Structure formats: structure tokens, C-alpha cells
Amino acid sequence: MSSLWLLIPLSLVLVGGAIWGLLWALSSGQYDRLENRMPDADEEDPR
Amino acid sequence: MTVATTWTGAGQQSEPVAPTADDRSLFEDASVPVAGGRHSAILAVPGMHCGACVRRIEAALRNERVVLRPSVATRTVELEFDPRRTRLADLAGAMEAAGFPARPVAAPTSGELDRGTYARSVKRVAVAAFLTMQVMMLALPEYLAVGEVEPDVRRLLRLGQWLLATPVVFYSGWAFLAGAWRDIRHASPSMDLPVGLALISAYGFSAWHTLTETGTVYFDSAVMFVLFLSLGRLLEARGRLRAAERVRHVLADQPTVARVLQGEGWIERPVAQIHPGVQVQVRPGETIPVDGTLIENGAHVSQAVLTGEPAPRWFDAGDQVLAGSVLVDEHPVRLTATAVGAETAMAAIGRSMHRVLAERPRAQVLADRIAGVFIVFVLLGAVVAGAAWWSAGPDRALEIVLAVLVASCPCALSLAVPAVLAATIGRLSRLGVLPARAHGLLAAARIDAVVFDKTGTLTEDGLVRQEVHTRDGLDADEALRFAAAVERASTHPIARAFDDIDGPAAAAVRVERGRVSGTVEQKGVELRTADADDLSALGASPRPDLTWVALSVEGRLQAVFGLAAREREDARRTLEDLQSLGCRIHVLSGDTPEAAQRFADGLAVNVVRGGCSPEDKLAYVEGLRRQGRRVAMVGDGINDSPTLAAADVGIALGTGTGLAQSSADAILLDGRLGGVTHLIRAARSVRRRIAQNVTWALAYNAAVYPLAAMGFLPPWGAAIGMATSSAWVVANAIRPDRSLRNESGEPAGVVA
Numbered sequence: 095m096s097s098l099w100l101l102i103p104l105s106l107v108l109v110g111g112a113i114w115g116l117l118w119a120l121s122s123g124q125y126d127r128l129e130n131r132m133p134d135a136d137e138e139d140p141r
Numbered sequence: 142m143t144v145a146t147t148w149t150g151a152g153q154q155s156e157p158v159a160p161t162a163d164d165r166s167l168f169e170d171a172s173v174p175v176a177g178g179r180h181s182a183i184l185a186v187p188g189m190h191c192g193a194c195v196r197r198i199e200a201a202l203r204n205e206r207v208v209l210r211p212s213v214a215t216r217t218v219e220l221e222f223d224p225r226r227t228r229l230a231d232l233a234g235a236m237e238a239a240g241f242p243a244r245p246v247a248a249p250t251s252g253e254l255d256r257g258t259y260a261r262s263v264k265r266v267a268v269a270a271f272l273t274m275q276v277m278m279l280a281l282p283e284y285l286a287v288g289e290v291e292p293d294v295r296r297l298l299r300l301g302q303w304l305l306a307t308p309v310v311f312y313s314g315w316a317f318l319a320g321a322w323r324d325i326r327h328a329s330p331s332m333d334l335p336v337g338l339a340l341i342s343a344y345g346f347s348a349w350h351t352l353t354e355t356g357t358v359y360f361d362s363a364v365m366f367v368l369f370l371s372l373g374r375l376l377e378a379r380g381r382l383r384a385a386e387r388v389r390h391v392l393a394d395q396p397t398v399a400r401v402l403q404g405e406g407w408i409e410r411p412v413a414q415i416h417p418g419v420q421v422q423v424r425p426g427e428t429i430p431v432d433g434t435l436i437e438n439g440a441h442v443s444q445a446v447l448t449g450e451p452a453p454r455w456f457d458a459g460d461q462v463l464a465g466s467v468l469v470d471e472h473p474v475r476l477t478a479t480a481v482g483a484e485t486a487m488a489a490i491g492r493s494m495h496r497v498l499a500e501r502p503r504a505q506v507l508a509d510r511i512a513g514v515f516i517v518f519v520l521l522g523a524v525v526a527g528a529a530w531w532s533a534g535p536d537r538a539l540e541i542v543l544a545v546l547v548a549s550c551p552c553a554l555s556l557a558v559p560a561v562l563a564a565t566i567g568r569l570s571r572l573g574v575l576p577a578r579a580h581g582l583l584a585a586a587r588i589d590a591v592v593f594d595k596t597g598t599l600t601e602d603g604l605v606r607q608e609v610h611t612r613d614g615l616d617a618d619e620a621l622r623f624a625a626a627v628e629r630a631s632t633h634p635i636a637r638a639f640d641d642i643d644g645p646a647a648a649a650v651r652v653e654r655g656r657v658s659g660t661v662e663q664k665g666v667e668l669r670t671a672d673a674d675d676l677s678a679l680g681a682s683p684r685p686d687l688t689w690v691a692l693s694v695e696g697r698l699q700a701v702f703g704l705a706a707r708e709r710e711d712a713r714r715t716l717e718d719l720q721s722l723g724c725r726i727h728v729l730s731g732d733t734p735e736a737a738q739r740f741a742d743g744l745a746v747n748v749v750r751g752g753c754s755p756e757d758k759l760a761y762v763e764g765l766r767r768q769g770r771r772v773a774m775v776g777d778g779i780n781d782s783p784t785l786a787a788a789d790v791g792i793a794l795g796t797g798t799g800l801a802q803s804s805a806d807a808i809l810l811d812g813r814l815g816g817v818t819h820l821i822r823a824a825r826s827v828r829r830r831i832a833q834n835v836t837w838a839l840a841y842n843a844a845v846y847p848l849a850a851m852g853f854l855p856p857w858g859a860a861i862g863m864a865t866s867s868a869w870v871v872a873n874a875i876r877p878d879r880s881l882r883n884e885s886g887e888p889a890g891v892v893a
Binding site: 105106117 | 268274301
């Protein structure tokens with residue numbers, strides 16, 4: 095049971111990291127336009 | 142006045158708003174004239190998220206004699222005011238002074254604000270979801286090994302839960318706490334009050350029990366509750382955002398500058414400064430900035446934003462194209478502006494959509510009222526149950542109170558009606574049907590008689606061959622080939638009667654008034670309006686309902702063709718579908734009775750009336766209603782306005798102009814009659830689903846309330862039950878409707 099003293103703080107650190115990662119992904123716009131078609135690498139640039 | 146209140150906007154905090162422009166010119170062109178010399182404008186008010194906000198705005202404008210139609214769902218208000226008394230910029234100033242900055246909905250910043258709010262709610266849910274998982278993990282040992290956990294480990298577990306639950310309650314759940322506080326201050330309980338009370342007491346007592354190392358902790362229930370509630374509200378907000386975005390697409394995704402002709406060259410000018418009559422240039426791929434008529438060249442134009450129909454259509458020179466459509470051709474076109482800004486068809490559509498979202502039909506008013514009463518009962522019930530359990534033994538009283546508060550929250554009841562309406566309006570607009578009034582959408586479910594105006598509704602521009610008479614020695618195919626050759630290049634309605642004939646075009650085509658001539662196979666061919674002599678020369682009986690044209694080859698009369706009005710493409714199928722839905726079909730026409738009867742022959746029509754003046758049509762519809770029929774009237778929206786207004790449901794076949802004045806309850810944007818069937822089917826499904834939702838919500842609450850009060854439901858079970866019931870209601874609203882399919886047979890996607 096004493097391992098919990100390490101594991102619980104460790105899990106707190108990990109979940110903190112996960113949330114930071116998600117918020118970063120959100121604010122960098124990666125979830126902004128979920129419905130659009132994915133850009134196709136083979137496609138010629140229309141401009 | 143329509144006031145959308147309570148719950149709809151709660152759950153999202155008021156967000157910082159963009160600074161209202163000092164620049165009053167923003168407001169100058171944002172309003173349009175409506176009846177009685179008054180003006181109407183739609184303003185985005187990002188800070189307006191609840192009924193209380195609406196009341197404060199109303200109070201701020203009380204002295205201005207305006208009609209206010211707020212839509213909390215889209216955070217917009219429609220203001221109707223007297224421009225001789227007051228100016229829009231002043232009204233907006235008064236709103237800002239009351240703490241609600243407002244700007245014209247077409248202003249480019251309004252969409253960004255909503256998206257920002259949405260992104261923040263996603264973050265809140267994400268934080269809640271991650272931390273809830275962790276809290277669950279730490280809560281598990283106490284559930285699994287009751288009494289076996291050593292006190293210091295238990296303390297560690299509880300401290301961990303406390304730490305993890307704090308951001309969930311105070312960051313993700315902040316909106317509920319703030320809402321509860323607002324309810325207490327205004328002494329008007331909304332759904333947020335029981336939620337906030339449950340949340341803060343669960344958190345507070347758990348923290349106390351952690352510190353004193355006594356009792357039980359409910360951190361897991363609290364975080365789960367926040368997660369489910371905020372997830373439910375996020376889904377709901379998403380639906381609303383989509384609906385609002387569509388309105389905004391229509392209103393705001395229009396170019397702000399246009400290239401206009403000045404002297405010899407084109408210069409860019411703000412659209413707001415363009416007046417009808419000015420020449421405007423549009424380049425390939427650009428959105429057309431104004432309503433206008435094409436000059437010189439025709440063009441392929443996509444009206445997807447207006448009608449939902451993505452395929453581009455060909456417009457000839459002289460045809461009207463509408464602001465918001467996109468030029469898909471490879472060459473630039475020029476057009477003469479006919480309507481600009483708030484007077485465009487697009488803006489009229491946007492206003493109708495705003496109105497239908499702002500309107501609260503009776504069913505919703507009722508559901509909100511029931512929910513309001515219910516909340517009072519929930520609070521009283523929680524107190525009574527808590528007191529009863531306390532007297533029996535205090536250890537479970539808190540748990541019971543929490544369970545009652547959570548389980549019986551009538552969230553599902555409040556969502557029952559708006560979720561269905563928003564989803565259906567979205568679906569219909571994808572099918573090119575724009576419901577302009579929410580009550581019309583509900584009334585359409587009960588329609589049992591559909592009255593069609595014939596000309597321009599069941600028929601469209603262009604004619605179709607009914608009779609062909611040729612001189613001996615010339616067969617009909619050859620005559621048709623000659624006629625088709627000279628009409629090949631023409632866009633005249635008569636030319637469409639020969640569309641189906643293949644062959645080469647005539648050379649040296651000349652078009653004069655009433656006649657078109659050209660050279661086909663080295664012979665001079667002429668097509669002209671036929672007179673009585675032509676008909677008798679070829680032995681044709683002069684049917685008055687037909688348009689007659691005569692064909693001469695090398696100056697000699699060879700054939701006459703009798704042409705009739707062209708039936709709209711999907712008229713036949715629509716009439717049959719409507720009959721199979723149990724509607725009687727009435728056709729009214731200004732033509733002679735014989736002509737009207739002949740047209741109706743072979744179509745699924747129950748009653749035909751010819752020789753009708755507009756007054757006759759109005760009287761006919763009123764007569765049907767007096768007989769107890771529920772009447773839908775389908776007309777072109779301009780000439781038929783009074784008749785449309787007199788029917789239970791008026792459906793206008795809108796193709797741009799005149800939409801603004803339309804008194805219709807629904808508008809068929811792409812000119813397809815099938816929309817009438819879609820509307821009635823959708824309305825029936827709306828009624829069905831609203832009934833299902835309300836029944837479910839009431840049954841759920843009735844069942845769960847006593848269970849929670851009697852102690853059979855732990856708080857975490859209550860949180861799941863509440864979330865499931867809300868999710869069921871929303872899912873029932875957005876599940877695909879198999880009766881609604883577009884032309885290609887695909888189900889209409891869920892927009893809202």
C-alpha cells in the first residue's frame with residue numbers, strides 16, 4: 095500500500111500533463127474544423 | 142413579444158465581448174423598412190444568455206417604443222423601431238449602457254465570438270473528463286474494500302480526490318455555480334439552482350469530511366455530475382451554434398467590398414455604399430455582393446447558401462442573381478445592382494431564420510412552465526426528504542438530499558421542445574425548405590387540404606408541346622426538327638417546347654418581335670405566332686388554352702404547334718405524395734375553367750377551380766377553413782400574399798425577389814414543390830418527437846424522484862440517470878428522419 099504514496103502524486107502529474115497537452119491541441123486550432131475534408135497531399139494547390 | 146427564457150443559454154459564462162465600434166456608421170445600413178414606416182434590424186448580443194438578460198435589455202429600451210424579438214439561442218435580437226423617433230445606433234448605445242454591447246449581426250466579429258465561447262466550453266468539458274477519470278480511480282478503493290483501507294491511505298486517497306475535483310467543480314462547473322447564485326439573487330429559480338446547490342454541498346461536505354476524517358466523500362458524484370451536465374449542454378450548444386451559424390452564413394458571409402464601375406475603370410467600394418443601379422464586377426470564385434441582373438454575359442452560379450442546392454445553375458444575361466451566391470465560371474461577369482445589404486433576398490432569409498429561432502411555440506412555453514414549477518417541488522422535496530432522513534439517523538441524510546437534487550433536475554423537460562425544433566429546422570433548410578415561423582412548422586402536421594395556385598406554382602416558365610398539325614407531305618418529325626433548329630439558341634419560353642429535339646442549329650438566326658427565322662439545310666425557316674387562318678388552313682381546332690405557333694418553310698405554312706404551360710418538374714409526384722399523406726388537393730387558376738380542368742386531368746387533384754381572381758382564391762381558402770379543414774396554401778409568395786396569410790400554413794415558392802414581403806410560414810427556396818411534402822412530413826415527425834420527449838422526461842422524473850427520496854439511488858446513480866435522460870431527449874431529436882430524403886434519396890443530414 096505504501097507504493098500509493100508515490101503512485102498517486104505520479105498520476106496527478108500525468109493527468110496534469112495530459113490536460114496540458116489537450117488544451118494545447120485545442121488552442122492551436124487542431125479541433126477547429128472537424129467537418130472539413132482533409133487536405134490531400136497529392137492535390138495541386140488551387141492558388 | 143417573444144421572450145426565450147430560462148435554461149437555454151445558461152451553462153455558459155458571459156464572455157468578454159468585442160468592443161462596440163464607436164463608429165456609428167456600422168449601424169447605418171443595418172436596418173430595413175418594414176410595415177408602417179418602421180425599420181427592423183438584427184443585432185448580435187453576445188452577452189445575452191438568459192431570460193434575465195432579456196429582461197434587462199427590455200428595461201433599457203423601455204422608453205424607446207421598440208418591438209424586441211430576442212433569441213437567446215442565437216444571441217441575437219431583432220429590433221423593430223421607428224426611424225423618425227430614434228436611430229439604431231442610439232438603441233445599441235442604450236443596450237451597451239445596460240451592459241449588453243450589440244452590433245449588427247452582419248458585422249464580421251459576431252461569429253468569432255460564438256466560436257470562442259464554444260471552444261471554451263469544449264475545454265471545460267475536456268478538463269472535467271480527464272479529472273473525473275482520475276477521481277473515479279481514487280474513489281474505487283473505498284467502494285471495493287469497505288472498512289479495510291488503512292486510515293492514512295484513506296486520507297491520502299481523499300486528499301487526492303479533493304485536489305482533482307477542485308478544478309472540475311470551480312472551472313468546469315463554474316457556470317452552474319454562477320447560475321445558481323444568479324437565481325438566488327433574482328429569487329427566480331432555474332435549473333441551475335438545484336444543480337448548483339447539489340454541487341456545492343457535495344463538494345463542501347466532502348472537503349469537510351476529508352479534513353475531519355469522518356463520514357463519506359462524494360467527490361466522485363460531484364465530478365461525474367459536472368461532466369455529464371456540461372457534456373449535455375455542450376451538445377446542445379453545438380446544435381444551437383450550427384443553427385446560428387447558418388443564420389450568420391446567410392447574413393454575414395457576404396463580401397464587404399465590391400468592385401464598381403467608376404468612369405472607365407473598376408474601383409473597390411464598401412458594399413454598404415453601393416446603391417441600386419450601380420454596375421458591379423464579380424470575378425470567378427467570388428461571392429456575389431448584391432442582388433442584381435447580369436449584363437452582357439450569362440454565367441454559372443451556385444446558390445448553395447441560399448437554397449442548399451450545390452450544383453451551379455446557368456443564368457442568362459438579364460436574369461437576376463442573388464447576393465451570397467458564388468460565381469463558378471472562368472470569366473468575370475458584370476451586373477447591375479438591384480438590391481443591396483439588408484434588402485437582399487439573402488438578408489430576408491436570414492431574418493426569417495432568426496425569427497423562427499427566436500419564436501417560442503406554445504408547446505415550449507408550456508414545457509418551460511412545467512419545468513419551473515417542478516424545480517420548486519424538487520427543492521421542497523429535497524428539504525422534506527433530508528429532514529425525514531435526518532430524524533431517522535443523520536448519516537444518510539446528505540446523500541439522499543444530493544440524490545434528490547440531482548436525479549430530479551428537469552433538464553430533459555426543458556430540452557424536449559427546442560432540441561426537436563432546432564434539429565428539424567436544420568434538416569429542412571438542407572432540403573431547400575425554410576420554415577419562417579415556428580408555429581407554422583407545428584401547424585403543418587395537421588394539414589388535410591393543400592391548395593395550389595396553378596400558374597407559376599404547379600407550372601413553371603417554358604412551354605411544352607401538346608398538339609402538332611402538319612401540311613400533307615411533311616411529317617411531324619421533320620417539322621419539329623426545323624422548329625427546333627431555329628429555336629436552338631433562344632431562351633424564350635417557347636424554345637423550351639423544342640428542347641427535346643436533337644439536330645443542328647439554324648444558320649443566320651434572326652429574332653424579331655413575335656417571330657424567329659433562320660436557315661436550315663439551305664431553306665429559309667420561320668417560326669411565328671399563329672393566327673386563326675393558320676389554324677384553319679391546317680385543320681387544327683383552336684383550343685384557347687394553348688399557345689399556337691406556326692412554322693413556315695421557304696415562305697409556305699407547313700405546320701402549327703399547340704403549346705401548353707409546362708408542368709413543374711416534380712409537380713406530379715408531389716401531388717401524389719400529398720394525397721398519400723391524406724391531403725385533399727385543390728387547384729385554383731386564373732385560366733378559364735376548361736383550361737384549368739384540362740391541366741388537372743391525369744394529375745392527383747381532387748378539386749379544380751378556374752377563372753379565379755385573387756379575391757376568389759382568398760374566399761376559397763377561407764371557405765375551406767370554415768368547413769373545418771386545415772389548409773396549406775402554396776403560391777408564388779407575392780401575388781398570393783393575402784391568401785397565404787389566410788391559410789393555416791402559407792408556403793411560398795420563393796425565387797429571390799419578393800421574399801422580403803412574403804407573409805409565408807415556410808419558403809421553398811429551390812423552387813421544388815417536393816418541399817411541401819418534406820414540410821408536412823417533418824412537421825408530423827416534430828409533433829411526434831416532441832410528444833415522445835415530453836412524455837419521457839415527465840415519466841423519468843416521476844419515476845426517479847421517489848426512488849431518490851427513499852434512498853434507493855446513490856448520488857452517482859442519480860447523475861448517470863439525469864445525464865441519460867437528457868441524452869435520450871437530444872438523441873431522439875437528432876436521430877435521422879427516414880421520411881425526409883432529398884432528391885438523390887440520401888437522408889437529409891442533421892444540421893442542428
